[in-house]
Amino acid sequence: MKDWLEVKNISKTFDGIKALDNINFTVTKGEFLSILGPSGCGKTTLLRILIGIEIPDCGNILINNKDITNFPPNKRNMGIVFQNYALFPNMTVLENVKYVLKINKNSNSAAEKKAKTIIDKVGLTEHLNKKPHELSGGQQQRVAIARTLALNPEVILFDEPMSALDADNRLTLRKEFKKIQKEFKITMIYITHDQEEAFSLSDRVMVMNKGKIEQIDIPNEIFNHPKNTYVKNFVTKHLIDKVSSIEKCTGIDL
Amino acid sequence: MKNENKFFGISIYIIVGIFLFISIVYPILSVFINVGWSGLNELINEELFKQSLFNSTIVSFITTVISVLIAYLLAFAVNRTKIKYKKVLSIIFVLPMLIPSISHGLGLINLFGNNGLFTKWLGIDFNILGINGIIIGSILYSFPIAFLILTDAFKYIDNSMYENALVLGLNRWQTFRKITFYYMKKPLLSAVFAVFTLVFTDYGVPLAVGGRYSTLAVFLYREVIGLLDFSKGALIGIFLLIPAFVSFIFDLFSKEVVVNTFYNKKYTIRDNKIRDILFSIFSWIIVIFLVVLFGSFIYLSFVNNFPYDNTFSLIHFEYVFENGILKYIINSIFISAFCAIIGTIFAYFTAYTTSRLKFKISILFHALSMFSLAIPGIFLGLSYIFAFKDSFIYQTFLILIMVNVVHFFASPYLMAYNALGKLNNNFEIVGLTFGINRFRIIKDVIIPNSIDTLLEMISYFFVNSMITISAVSFLFNTKIMPVSLLINQYEGQLMYEEAAIVSLFILIINLLFKGLIGILKNKVNRRKIYAVEERIF
Numbered sequence: 001m002k003d004w005l006e007v008k009n010i011s012k013t014f015d016g017i018k019a020l021d022n023i024n025f026t027v028t029k030g031e032f033l034s035i036l037g038p039s040g041c042g043k044t045t046l047l048r049i050l051i052g053i054e055i056p057d058c059g060n061i062l063i064n065n066k067d068i069t070n071f072p073p074n075k076r077n078m079g080i081v082f083q084n085y086a087l088f089p090n091m092t093v094l095e096n097v098k099y100v101l102k103i104n105k106n107s108n109s110a111a112e113k114k115a116k117t118i119i120d121k122v123g124l125t126e127h128l129n130k131k132p133h134e135l136s137g138g139q140q141q142r143v144a145i146a147r148t149l150a151l152n153p154e155v156i157l158f159d160e161p162m163s164a165l166d167a168d169n170r171l172t173l174r175k176e177f178k179k180i181q182k183e184f185k186i187t188m189i190y191i192t193h194d195q196e197e198a199f200s201l202s203d204r205v206m207v208m209n210k211g212k213i214e215q216i217d218i219p220n221e222i223f224n225h226p227k228n229t230y231v232k233n234f235v236t237k238h239l240i241d242k243v244s245s246i247e248k249c250t251g252i253d254l
Numbered sequence: 255m256k257n258e259n260k261f262f263g264i265s266i267y268i269i270v271g272i273f274l275f276i277s278i279v280y281p282i283l284s285v286f287i288n289v290g291w292s293g294l295n296e297l298i299n300e301e302l303f304k305q306s307l308f309n310s311t312i313v314s315f316i317t318t319v320i321s322v323l324i325a326y327l328l329a330f331a332v333n334r335t336k337i338k339y340k341k342v343l344s345i346i347f348v349l350p351m352l353i354p355s356i357s358h359g360l361g362l363i364n365l366f367g368n369n370g371l372f373t374k375w376l377g378i379d380f381n382i383l384g385i386n387g388i389i390i391g392s393i394l395y396s397f398p399i400a401f402l403i404l405t406d407a408f409k410y411i412d413n414s415m416y417e418n419a420l421v422l423g424l425n426r427w428q429t430f431r432k433i434t435f436y437y438m439k440k441p442l443l444s445a446v447f448a449v450f451t452l453v454f455t456d457y458g459v460p461l462a463v464g465g466r467y468s469t470l471a472v473f474l475y476r477e478v479i480g481l482l483d484f485s486k487g488a489l490i491g492i493f494l495l496i497p498a499f500v501s502f503i504f505d506l507f508s509k510e511v512v513v514n515t516f517y518n519k520k521y522t523i524r525d526n527k528i529r530d531i532l533f534s535i536f537s538w539i540i541v542i543f544l545v546v547l548f549g550s551f552i553y554l555s556f557v558n559n560f561p562y563d564n565t566f567s568l569i570h571f572e573y574v575f576e577n578g579i580l581k582y583i584i585n586s587i588f589i590s591a592f593c594a595i596i597g598t599i600f601a602y603f604t605a606y607t608t609s610r611l612k613f614k615i616s617i618l619f620h621a622l623s624m625f626s627l628a629i630p631g632i633f634l635g636l637s638y639i640f641a642f643k644d645s646f647i648y649q650t651f652l653i654l655i656m657v658n659v660v661h662f663f664a665s666p667y668l669m670a671y672n673a674l675g676k677l678n679n680n681f682e683i684v685g686l687t688f689g690i691n692r693f694r695i696i697k698d699v700i701i702p703n704s705i706d707t708l709l710e711m712i713s714y715f716f717v718n719s720m721i722t723i724s725a726v727s728f729l730f731n732t733k734i735m736p737v738s739l740l741i742n743q744y745e746g747q748l749m750y751e752e753a754a755i756v757s758l759f760i761l762i763i764n765l766l767f768k769g770l771i772g773i774l775k776n777k778v779n780r781r782k783i784y785a786v787e788e789r790i791f
Contacts, residue, residue: 073686082680148687
């Protein structure tokens with residue numbers, strides 16, 4: 001498949017500390033890419049640069065061969081979903097989505113119709129008139145996704161969207177993400193520090209450490225052929241954790 | 255859009271920066287530049303100055319101890335016992351905050367003065383003039399502030415701490431020391447500093463009941479109002495600044511004990527009959543005293559010529575109306591309303607820059623805003639003379655509104671700072687990706703989610719502008735005089751009945767305004783609840 005989103009030679013320094021050091025990678029259209037790494041590895045900075053809230057010191061971002069490095073966030077055709085949802089608390093589910101549409105020059109009736117369709121797609125029709133605080137975390141996150149989908153973005157960026165959710169909700173939401181990705185054919189870039197999440201969701205996984213890319217490949221390759229000890233340790237850590245906790249519970253030496 | 259947002263952000267910064275500079279930095283600097291430092295030596299060798307400084311310190315110290323103790327007991331009664339009518343009590347306890355400090359002094363004269371109600375009716379011969387009167391009067395108007403601080407603190411102690419203590423088998427004294435006192439340390443100190451600086455810098459109470467007992471603030475007031483010696487006044491003012499400055503520095507460096515739990519379990523009050531009876535009695539003694547005090551204003555307003563002719567009469571009302579009280583009331587409402595509007599807007603946007611924009615200069619803005627808390631009103635008023643005497647705003651409504659905005663800036667600023675800091679920090683960024691600029695986010699999301707706080711801020715500015723006699727006292731002329739200063743005037747002429755009427759009017763206006771704010775708050779909250787219920791059915 002053809003490279004569609006290209007990130008070239010991106011570097012960013014904060015107060016003398018290199019947050020990103022010469023980052024290069026490409027994404028194909030409709031791909032699900034996870035960026036995996038511990039906190040402080042630069043993944044959030046990368047996300048902020050991709051969405052356009054942060055300007056890189058050097059390097060370029062291209063979509064379809066068009067340089068968007070200096071484009072404002074709303075001209076990039078990207079959406080973002082945060083860990084803490086950032087839903088507007090004073091608005092209902094419907095209003096949250098409608099508001100965004102109306103700001104972007106949809107008439108009231110068109111906005112309402114479109115909003116309802118999208119909310120239906122994420123399965124929240126029965127909660128249309130509820131305020132965010134009346135919903136569960138998983139439901140709120142789905143509203144956030146619906147709101148992002150409203151403007152038909154080509155890329156959705158996720159900033160650790162499940163960190164605040166419990167295990168049950170995570171599993172349901174994972175399926176939801178995949179469904180939405182297939183249905184809307186949207187490119188998704190997904191930031192997480194959770195290995196399991198990254199491996200179960202992604203077409204490819206990118207492992208980051210200290211502002212650099214350690215490895216980027218399909219999950220199987222990373223798992224079976226980690227490029228170096230860092231990747232090996234990082235991706236197998238959760239497995240080791242799991243094994244040892246099973247051992248503890250069962251008393252069986254695995 | 256990004257540039258537009260940056261432009262909005264920077265414009266807010268510039269406007270807030272200019273406001274803070276003109277209203278705080280520039281006046282204070284002008285005092286320090288223009289004050290006659292050469293007079294300092296003469297001043298500190300002056301007998302009256304030394305005496306006043308000593309008196310102020312003693313009075314403030316004693317008042318602080320008693321006032322904070324009373325406030326603590328009352329806060330305990332309301333939060334940690336099962337006494338009845340807590341809501342009513344809480345309201346009555348803060349009533350003293352709705353009238354000027356000088357009114358409390360006058361109230362004491364109404365009760366204990368040579369011609370006081372108690373003196374005449376009960377034959378109590380209690381010398382109220384002097385240090386006794388100043389201390390009692392200062393306690394009266396300062397304890398509600400400490401009460402509010404401590405009540406707030408009591409509410410934030412998580413009860414699971416107490417349950418843990420119970421499980422661990424800690425006895426009561428240990429529980430108090432390890433939990434209650436641990437969490438109350440900072441609020442208690444805040445209360446101590448707040449009361450001390452308030453009493454130290456207030457001239458209202460000592461002016462009314464001080465007699466020959468001079469305090470520093472009264473000394474300053476007389477030098478400026480009586481002798482028009484601004485330079486000497488400013489020198490004295492610098493001494494008034496000291497305790498406020500100390501508390502400001504302390505506040506800046508002391509760490510808040512953060513209650514680090516997600517949910518706050520309500521405290522379960524244990525049954526204890528004796529405790530409840532004791533605290534009931536104590537609370538009601540305070541209530542009765544306050545009712546009697548306010549009652550004396552009402553009584554004096556409606557008698558012919560106390561104590562000689564106690565028949566019902568409206569003669570004093572006629573007099574104050576002839577004297578144009580209506581005009582001064584309108585002045586005050588005008589000043590307070592504009593102070594409330596302008597002050598709330600500025601405090602809100604300043605808090606926005608410090609809590610949600612977070613450029614490096616935010617720290618400076620935050621420090622400046624908090625510093626305004628440390629400037630005594632009387633010093634602030636004086637500094638405005640130095641800064642604006644030759645400008646067109648001198649002796650206009652504008653300067654009165656401005657000085658009040660600065661004088662009462664810090665508390666509403668803090669309210670907004672806390673409220674805005676708690677709102678999701680990604681609203682603006684999410685907005686950016688949707689093409690919603692910063693101002694729309696403020697208008698459509700941030701403001702609707704902080705209406706409660708905004709109403710509180712408006713209320714604070716309004717009520718305090720209505721009662722203040724300190725910052726405004728050097729900056730008015732008869733055309734723009736606020737009604738509170740009429741009390742000073744009547745006090746000077748020993749017209750206590752008229753002064754009582756003015757105090758009553760101020761109390762009523764403030765009660766009405768507070769009521770209005772209460773109704774609005776209810777409406778906002780009801781709408782929220784109603785919206786929830788609607789969906790359930």
